[in-house]
Amino acid sequence: MKKEELMRRAIALAVENVRQGGGPFGAVIARNGEIIAEGVNRVTAHNDPTAHAEVQAIRAACEKLSTFDLSDCEIYASCEPCPMCLGAIYWARLHHLFFAATQHDAAEANFDDAFIYREIALPHSFRHLPTEHMTTAEAGEPFRLWNAKTDKVAY
Numbered sequence: 001m002k003k004e005e006l007m008r009r010a011i012a013l014a015v016e017n018v019r020q021g022g023g024p025f026g027a028v029i030a031r032n033g034e035i036i037a038e039g040v041n042r043v044t045a046h047n048d049p050t051a052h053a054e055v056q057a058i059r060a061a062c063e064k065l066s067t068f069d070l071s072d073c074e075i076y077a078s079c080e081p082c083p084m085c086l087g088a089i090y091w092a093r094l095h096h097l098f099f100a101a102t103q104h105d106a107a108e109a110n111f112d113d114a115f116i117y118r119e120i121a122l123p124h125s126f127r128h129l130p131t132e133h134m135t136t137a138e139a140g141e142p143f144r145l146w147n148a149k150t151d152k153v154a155y
């Protein structure tokens with residue numbers, strides 16, 4: 001499938017999801033023009049605030065391909081990803097992101113993630129979410145163990 005067809009599929013998924021009672025977001029993950037996985041927003045259906053279309057598609061693609069590395073795939077999102085999904089896209093190492101509607105379009109529909117983008121840029125003490133750096137003697141132990149581990153699966 002061509003890029004435009006893949007994007008139209010992501011948008012069609014979003015449209016159908018609204019008709020089914022879900023949020024107005026869809027995503028498609030493809031490799032060499034072939035759809036690997038699809039996702040739609042399932043936040044309210046699953047009572048899962050992380051069930052955004054892009055995350056759903058990444059989970060499905062990784063399960064299908066039995067990998068946590070999607071560097072040979074690309075993602076088509078019906079809307080510009082929120083900070084969580086953008087982070088997930090980076091973690092999944094997708095090599096290209098295409099999006100249709102913008103975060104401003106989403107904000108007009110009361111999905112305003114500009115707030116989160118602004119929060120990320122702030123020092124902890126200026127964020128709306130009270131955030132405290134708590135140090136303990138054990139705080140570095142997970143990384144000490146990880147760094148010393150010779151048989152780890154790096155990711």
Ligand SMILES: [Zn+2]
Nearest residue numbers: 052082084085
């Ligand atoms: Zn998202």
